[in-house]
Amino acid sequence: VMQCSASLDVLFLLDGSYSIGKGSFERSKHFAGKLCDALDIHPDRVRVGVIQFSSTPHLEFPLDSYLTKQEVKERVKRIVFRGGSTETGRALKYILRKGFPGGRNSSVPEVLIVISDGKSQGSTAAPAVQVKERHIMVFAVGIKFPRWEELHALASEPTEQHVLFAGDANDAANGLYSTLTSSVCSTTAPGCKVESHPCERRTLETVKELAGNYVCWKGSKQPNTVRTSLCPFYRWKRVLIKHPSRCLRTVCPDPCDSQPCQNGGTCVPEQLHKYHCLCPVGYGGDIHCATKLSLECSVDLLFLIDSSAGVTLEGFLRYKAFLKRFLQAVMGQDSLMNVGVAQYNNNVRIPIEVGQHKDAFSLMKSIDALNFSGGGTLTGRALQYIAQHGFRSTPVFADVQDNLPRVVVLLTDSKSQDPVAEAATYARDQDLFLIGVGSSFMRAELTKVTGSPKQTIVYSNPQDLFNKIPELQRRICSVDNPEGCQAQSLDLAFAVDASSGVGLENFLRLRGFVRSSCLHFSINRDVTQIALVIYGSTAHTVFALDTHTSNSAVLQAIDQAPFLGDSASAGSALLHIYGDVMTVQKGARPGVNKVVVVLTNGGGVEDAAAPAQQLRHNGILVFVVVVGDAQRDMLLRVAGSPDYLVHISSYEDLQYYQDLIIERICEEAKSPVNLCKPNPCMNQGVCILGPRSYRCECHGWEGPHCESRVIRGDSPRSLVVRPHSHVQQSSSGSQHFSRVPRHTKRH
Numbered sequence: 001v002m003q004c005s006a007s008l009d010v011l012f013l014l015d016g017s018y019s020i021g022k023g024s025f026e027r028s029k030h031f032a033g034k035l036c037d038a039l040d041i042h043p044d045r046v047r048v049g050v051i052q053f054s055s056t057p058h059l060e061f062p063l064d065s066y067l068t069k070q071e072v073k074e075r076v077k078r079i080v081f082r083g084g085s086t087e088t089g090r091a092l093k094y095i096l097r098k099g100f101p102g103g104r105n106s107s108v109p110e111v112l113i114v115i116s117d118g119k120s121q122g123s124t125a126a127p128a129v130q131v132k133e134r135h136i137m138v139f140a141v142g143i144k145f146p147r148w149e150e151l152h153a154l155a156s157e158p159t160e161q162h163v164l165f166a167g168d169a170n171d172a173a174n175g176l177y178s179t180l181t182s183s184v185c186s187t188t189a190p191g192c193k194v195e196s197h198p199c200e201r202r203t204l205e206t207v208k209e210l211a212g213n214y215v216c217w218k219g220s221k222q223p224n225t226v227r228t229s230l231c232p233f234y235r236w237k238r239v240l241i242k243h244p245s246r247c248l249r250t251v252c253p254d255p256c257d258s259q260p261c262q263n264g265g266t267c268v269p270e271q272l273h274k275y276h277c278l279c280p281v282g283y284g285g286d287i288h289c290a291t292k293l294s295l296e297c298s299v300d301l302l303f304l305i306d307s308s309a310g311v312t313l314e315g316f317l318r319y320k321a322f323l324k325r326f327l328q329a330v331m332g333q334d335s336l337m338n339v340g341v342a343q344y345n346n347n348v349r350i351p352i353e354v355g356q357h358k359d360a361f362s363l364m365k366s367i368d369a370l371n372f373s374g375g376g377t378l379t380g381r382a383l384q385y386i387a388q389h390g391f392r393s394t395p396v397f398a399d400v401q402d403n404l405p406r407v408v409v410l411l412t413d414s415k416s417q418d419p420v421a422e423a424a425t426y427a428r429d430q431d432l433f434l435i436g437v438g439s440s441f442m443r444a445e446l447t448k449v450t451g452s453p454k455q456t457i458v459y460s461n462p463q464d465l466f467n468k469i470p471e472l473q474r475r476i477c478s479v480d481n482p483e484g485c486q487a488q489s490l491d492l493a494f495a496v497d498a499s500s501g502v503g504l505e506n507f508l509r510l511r512g513f514v515r516s517s518c519l520h521f522s523i524n525r526d527v528t529q530i531a532l533v534i535y536g537s538t539a540h541t542v543f544a545l546d547t548h549t550s551n552s553a554v555l556q557a558i559d560q561a562p563f564l565g566d567s568a569s570a571g572s573a574l575l576h577i578y579g580d581v582m583t584v585q586k587g588a589r590p591g592v593n594k595v596v597v598v599l600t601n602g603g604g605v606e607d608a609a610a611p612a613q614q615l616r617h618n619g620i621l622v623f624v625v626v627v628g629d630a631q632r633d634m635l636l637r638v639a640g641s642p643d644y645l646v647h648i649s650s651y652e653d654l655q656y657y658q659d660l661i662i663e664r665i666c667e668e669a670k671s672p673v674n675l676c677k678p679n680p681c682m683n684q685g686v687c688i689l690g691p692r693s694y695r696c697e698c699h700g701w702e703g704p705h706c707e708s709r710v711i712r713g714d715s716p717r718s719l720v721v722r723p724h725s726h727v728q729q730s731s732s733g734s735q736h737f738s739r740v741p742r743h744t745k746r747h
Helices: 021-037 069-077 088-098 125-133 148-154 169-181 312-330 360-368 379-389 421-429 440-450 462-466 469-477 504-518 551-558 570-580 609-617 632-639 651-669
Strands: 008-015 046-053 057-061 110-116 137-142 163-165 193-219 226-251 266-271 274-278 300-306 338-344 348-352 406-411 432-439 456-459 490-497 528-535 539-543 593-600 620-627 645-648 686-690 693-697 726-729 735-738
Touching: 008 021, 008 088, 021 069, 021 110, 021 169, 046 069, 046 088, 057 088, 088 110, 088 125, 110 148, 125 137, 125 148, 137 148, 137 169, 148 163, 163 169, 163 193, 169 193, 169 226, 300 312, 300 379, 312 360, 312 406, 312 462, 312 469, 338 360, 338 379, 348 360, 348 379, 379 406, 379 421, 379 432, 379 440, 406 469, 421 432, 421 440, 432 440, 432 469, 440 456, 456 462, 456 469, 490 504, 490 570, 490 651, 504 551, 504 593, 504 651, 528 551, 528 570, 539 551, 539 570, 570 593, 570 609, 593 651, 609 620, 609 632, 620 632, 620 651, 632 645, 645 651
Parallel strands: 008 046, 008 110, 110 137, 137 163, 300 338, 300 406, 406 432, 432 456, 490 528, 490 593, 593 620, 620 645
Antiparallel strands: 046 057, 193 226, 266 274, 338 348, 528 539, 686 693, 726 735
C-alpha cells in the first residue's frame, strides 16, 4: 500500500553467480518484485532498470524500457539465470563507466540496489567507495546466507538503514520505503511514523570442532619400535550464526483500532485507511454490521422455550442468547410485531406477555431476567396451555379486535415426556402457526408439532443455531405468504445421474436431495407436477408428470428409484425428457412453466449441450447441479447461463444449496409463458397463439391437441384452448376437453 512517489532512478544489480544458485536467484527476482511494490513506477516518477552480474555484468533492461509497475514486474520474472563467478567489483566498475543505462543523467536521485550473497571473488572496497562518492544511494540486500561484512562495506551510511535481508521480503520492502521516505520520497502517510526495531542477520559459517580422539602410532627413539598414543580428531561444521541488528520500518495506525464494526462484527483491514466488516448472521445492513433483517410482516409472536432439565442450564442460556440475537436483528424502530416469551417444564408460565413491551431495550432486559427451571419436559401440555392462554387479545379500540396472525416458535432440545401430536393439532386448530426449532435428533418430534417439515428448523451444532436466524425470519413471515412455489404452477422434472461414476452411496444422497426438494412444492394437478428420470447410458422414467397427485405419493415413489451403475449419458436423458416427459401425452400442461433439474457429477455431459439447447428453444429451462470437480465450460453450455449452473464441492454440501436452487426454480415459475412452447399439439399439429389462448391446427387428426385420428368422412377441425382449461383422462382411457378452473397465476 505504501509507495515511494518521487522522481527517482532505481537500478537493481542482481547476483547471478553459481554461489547463489538457480533457486536463490529465483528468490532474488521475487524479492525485486516485492521492492517494486514499494515504488511508484511511472515515466515521471520512479524508473527501474536491471543488471545481472556474475563473471561479467549483463544489462537485462535499461531504465527507460518499461514504465509501469506491471511491465517491470513481468519483465523481471522473465530474467534467466546466467551463472559464473561472483565479480561484484567488476559490476560496480561497469556502473561507474556506463552510468545508469536509460537513466536521467543524475538530474534525479539515483538508487542502486545490490542483491547478492556478498561472496565476491575480487575486491569491492575501492569501486564501492567511488560509487557512493558519485552520490548514488546504495542498498545492499543479503540473499541466501550472505557475508554481511562485505554487504555493509557496499551499502551507504548509516548501514543499518541500507542493509536489508531478502529472507524477510515484506519487512525489507518496508525498510526500503522507510529509508527512502527520510531522504528522497514524499512524506509518510498521515498518522504513520518511521521507527527502529530489533532484527537479526543470519549466515552460515564453517567452524572447526574437536570430534574426539583415536588411537594412532608414533615413532620411538628406540630402533624397530613404535608406540601407541591418542591423537585428536577434528571435523568441519557449518553453523547458523545470528547477528543482532536494528532495522527501520514504517508503522501506521490500524484502521480497525477504532473498532468500527458493531454487533459482534469482525474488522478486517484492507489499506491504510480502509477496512471491511465480517458480520454475524442477521447483521450487515451497512458496512458496520447494522441490523440487516426485518420481519416485513405483522404478527403476534410467542417464543415457547424449553426450560426443563433435558436442555440443561447451558442449553437454556443458549436459547436466551439466540432469542436476543434474533430480536436485535429483526426489531427496528417501526417494528410491526408484538413479542412474548413463555417457558415450560412440568408447568408453563408466561413471564413476558405478547405485546407487553413496545421497545427493544425493555424487552431485552426482561429476557435477561428469565431463569432456568429444570424439571420434566411436558411439551404437549405446554402447547395445550399456550393455545388457550398464550394470546390474550387486547383491543386497540373498544370495538376493534387485534386480528394479527399468531405465531408460536418452540425452542426445545429435549424429547417430550407426554404426547405432542394431539395437543399440536389442537393448537393449529386454534389458528396458531407453529414453528419448531431444535437439534437434528428432534426433527421427527418437531415435525409432529408443526405439521409440516417446512416449518421445522434443525441445527447440527450449538453454533449452527445462530446461523438459522434468517431461516426463522422467513418461516415467521410465511404464515400468510406460502414459501417456495406453492402458489405457482410448475411442471418440474428431475434428471438424476445413476451411473457408476456417481456410485451407489452418492446416488442415494442425490435421491435424498430430490426427496427433500419436493417438500417445497404443493403437488397436485393445478399447482406443481413432478417427474423423475434416472439415467446411465440410457434414461428411464421413474414416474411421469401426471403419475402422482400428492406429496406423499411422490415421496414414496422417489424412494423406489433404482441405482443403474453403468456409464453416463446426460444427453440421452435430456432427449428422453424432451420427447417422452415434457409432452402433453405424459401430462405436461400448456401455459405452465417447465423446468428440468439435472443432478450429476459432471461425467457424461459431452453429448448434452445440443439436447439442452433444444429444450430451451421450446421454453423449458435446464438447471444443472454438479457435484465435485468437473469441466465448467462444458457444463455452462448445457446450462446455457451461469445463473442456471450450481457447482457444489461435495455431496455432503448438497443440503446447503437446496434453498438457493429452489429459489431459482421458483423465480422461473413466475416468468411469462409462451403457450405454444413446448408445442402442446400432438401428431405434427401446429400451435397458433391467440389472445390468452392457443389453438391446434391438425392435419388428419382432431381434438384439442390433435390426439384423435380423423375417421373417414369427418373433416379435421381446430379447438381453441384457453390456459385455464386442461385435458382430463377419462375412465375409458380416452382424452376429452373440459373447462376446469385452475389456480394458475398469470403474469
